[in-house]
Amino acid sequence: MYIAITRAVSPSINRCELTNLERVPIDLDRARTQHSHYEAALSSLGVEVHSLPAEPDLPDAVFVEDVAIVLEECAILTRPGAPSRRAEVASVAKALAPYRKLFTIEAPGTVDGGDVLTVGKNLYVGLSTRSNGSAIEQMHEYLAPFGYTVQGVPVSGCLHLKSAVTQAAANTLLINPEWVEKRHFRGMELIEVDSSEPYAANALLIGENLIYSPAYPKTIRRLEAAGLHPHLVDQSELAKAEGALTCCSLIFGVEFT
Ligand code: CIR
Numbered sequence: 001m002y003i004a005i006t007r008a009v010s011p012s013i014n015r016c017e018l019t020n021l022e023r024v025p026i027d028l029d030r031a032r033t034q035h036s037h038y039e040a041a042l043s044s045l046g047v048e049v050h051s052l053p054a055e056p057d058l059p060d061a062v063f064v065e066d067v068a069i070v071l072e073e074c075a076i077l078t079r080p081g082a083p084s085r086r087a088e089v090a091s092v093a094k095a096l097a098p099y100r101k102l103f104t105i106e107a108p109g110t111v112d113g114g115d116v117l118t119v120g121k122n123l124y125v126g127l128s129t130r131s132n133g134s135a136i137e138q139m140h141e142y143l144a145p146f147g148y149t150v151q152g153v154p155v156s157g158c159l160h161l162k163s164a165v166t167q168a169a170a171n172t173l174l175i176n177p178e179w180v181e182k183r184h185f186r187g188m189e190l191i192e193v194d195s196s197e198p199y200a201a202n203a204l205l206i207g208e209n210l211i212y213s214p215a216y217p218k219t220i221r222r223l224e225a226a227g228l229h230p231h232l233v234d235q236s237e238l239a240k241a242e243g244a245l246t247c248c249s250l251i252f253g254v255e256f257t
Pocket of ligand 1: 063082113115163241243247
């Protein structure tokens with residue numbers, strides 16, 4: 001079965017980091033309601049949701065994806081690229097400790113989990129404003145013994161690699177080729193987002209189930225044409241904080257609970 005670690009939306013979310021978006025007011029109640037629908041969607045798919053309490057002084061702490069990379073054999077605690085986000089790591093480390101051996105990215109390495117796309121034994125790491133070569137080297141050292149490859153992939157125009165490409169099915173990626181080059185993903189089926197929906201490449205795959213945003217109807221038609229039937233979850237408030245669907249959970253398999 002799967003466990004999802006999530007965290008309640010911080011009351012200070014309106015002070016979140018922003019890189020590619022202009023600041024617009026975020027309605028805290030609406031963000032919380034949408035986040036509870038997200039957690040309910042995970043539960044309805046059989047995922048056990050462990051929700052951590054909000055962090056009043058850490059505006060971006062709802063985006064738990066960025067502070068750890070959880071694999072079958074271990075987890076890596078990140079050193080987020082934005083200094084304001086580094087204090088988010090400790091509480092997630094505590095939540096993960098019962099389930100995985102933990103490694104830690106050390107300075108000068110920085111990486112956000114949103115930059116790490118894991119496909120089987122391959123990790124693609126976005127070379128973004130948040131993640132750097134030192135972190136990639138450290139990840140390689142930790143993960144090579146388990147048979148993983150770790151490859152840096154340039155991204156531009158968006159915050160994270162997973163803003164530009166995510167896994168939509170076993171051998172299929174959903175991609176915005178304006179933000180990351182397709183050539184890095186040879187051998188996989190690629191579904192391109194509709195060019196009028198640049199933010200549409202972030203889908204959350206859990207086993208064979210896909211959670212997706214209703215904000216991208218043209219790309220939904222492309223997913224459906226490929227035989228995929230996403231569960232739609234509206235995340236429009238947290239999108240104003242530059243967050244997407246994958247950002248709000250750390251999902252991993254467990255043998256027993
Ligand atoms: C940040 O800039 O760090 C947050 N406002 C948004 C993080 C979104 N996380 C993600 O895409 N994995």
